[in-house]
Amino acid sequence: MAFVVPAIFIAVLVFAAVKKVKIYDEFSAGIKEAAKFTLSLIPCLAAIFMMCELFEASGLADRLAGALSPAFSFFGIPKELAKLVLIKPFSGSGSLAYLNNIIEEYGADSYIARCASVCYGSSETVFYISAVYFAGLKQKRLAAPIAIVLVSTFLTTVLACLICKIM
Amino acid sequence: MNAVFTVIFLFSLAVLAFCDPQNVLPALLGGAEKSLKMAVTLFCIYAVWMGLSRVAEQSGLSRAAARGLKPLTKRLFKTESGAANENLAMNLSCNLLGIGGAATPYAVRAILELEKENNDFAQKLLFIINATSVQIVPTTVIALRAAAGSAAAADIFWPSLICTAFSTLFAAGIYILGCKKWRL
Numbered sequence: 374m375a376f377v378v379p380a381i382f383i384a385v386l387v388f389a390a391v392k393k394v395k396i397y398d399e400f401s402a403g404i405k406e407a408a409k410f411t412l413s414l415i416p417c418l419a420a421i422f423m424m425c426e427l428f429e430a431s432g433l434a435d436r437l438a439g440a441l442s443p444a445f446s447f448f449g450i451p452k453e454l455a456k457l458v459l460i461k462p463f464s465g466s467g468s469l470a471y472l473n474n475i476i477e478e479y480g481a482d483s484y485i486a487r488c489a490s491v492c493y494g495s496s497e498t499v500f501y502i503s504a505v506y507f508a509g510l511k512q513k514r515l516a517a518p519i520a521i522v523l524v525s526t527f528l529t530t531v532l533a534c535l536i537c538k539i540m
Numbered sequence: 541m542n543a544v545f546t547v548i549f550l551f552s553l554a555v556l557a558f559c560d561p562q563n564v565l566p567a568l569l570g571g572a573e574k575s576l577k578m579a580v581t582l583f584c585i586y587a588v589w590m591g592l593s594r595v596a597e598q599s600g601l602s603r604a605a606a607r608g609l610k611p612l613t614k615r616l617f618k619t620e621s622g623a624a625n626e627n628l629a630m631n632l633s634c635n636l637l638g639i640g641g642a643a644t645p646y647a648v649r650a651i652l653e654l655e656k657e658n659n660d661f662a663q664k665l666l667f668i669i670n671a672t673s674v675q676i677v678p679t680t681v682i683a684l685r686a687a688a689g690s691a692a693a694a695d696i697f698w699p700s701l702i703c704t705a706f707s708t709l710f711a712a713g714i715y716i717l718g719c720k721k722w723r724l
Contacts (some may be wrong), residue, residue: 389599407586411579419575426571427552451691481690490696494678495703499671506651506667518664522671525711529703538697
């Protein structure tokens with residue numbers, strides 16, 4: 374699938390050149406928007422990362438994962454995945470670090486690592502997305518949408534562990 | 541978000557105050573530092589994709605894509621706004637192509653456009669679709685597994701596709717049904 378990225382770039386740039394777009398000017402203008410956008414994200418990012426860091430440092434993240442692991446095994450989720458599943462809604466880079474640990478510790482082709490890969494690939498950082506998407510708006514009632522996404526993410530994790538057993 | 545933030549922040553602080561008080565400030569500073577590193581990573585991703593998307597916009601390519609997807613976005617999100625439809629179409633295409641990094645700026649712009657129409661339903665539906673991940677090719681995970689010496693790094697393709705399709709359809713379905721029944 375690696376050819377997708379170069380193919381998209383070539384298609385867009387050739388099309389733009391045919392349409393006589395000033396590609397360098399417009400490309401830089403797009404990057405200017407990216408710079409503004411990234412700057413507008415930093416306050417939310419900093420606050421959320423501080424929260425995650427405290428949560429980790431206090432040991433509460435580990436303890437919560439430990440406390441929940443019996444419940445997880447009831448649903449067929451290996452207990453090694455508990456921390457990954459818990460941290461994923463909060464932090465993409467945090468959960469990527471756990472995924473990497475799991476892959477290195479159990480081997481890339483082990484059942485645990487494959488489960489972890491599928492769980493990681495089929496879920497998103499819900500709280501981070503909600504912060505970014507609704508950053509500039511007045512107060513929104515997001516409890517119901519977030520709850521729906523979390524339930525569906527959990528069910529997907531159960532499904533992922535089942536599917537990895539057969540496929 | 542405010543409630544979640546306050547509860548987690550306070551609980552963690554309380555525990556740390558007991559067991560490890562000198563670690564509070566380093567943890568906070570470390571978090572801030574990580575957020576800047578994250579911002580740098582994000583800027584690189586956005587620079588590449590927003591640069592390209594600006595070129596696509598100016599050449600009229602995004603408008604063509606939006607026209608193609610308009611019957612779908614219009615029915616799904618119940619919006620009349622042209623700019624919102626264009627951004628929604630681009631967000632969905634980027635997600636489906638597996639370039640999630642490019643999808644976020646479009647989503648944010650779509651949400652701002654939808655705000656002008658006061659279209660709460662569409663904003664939340666877009667959030668749900670994006671938050672349940674609609675990635676077709678999980679490129680990061682495949683790359684990680686290949687780096688760790690996997691014999692078949694891409695063999696998680698089908699399981700991932702089934703799972704991501706399930707989660708998005710399930711969540712969007714529940715939300716749409718919920719809106720009809722209980723006006724969430």
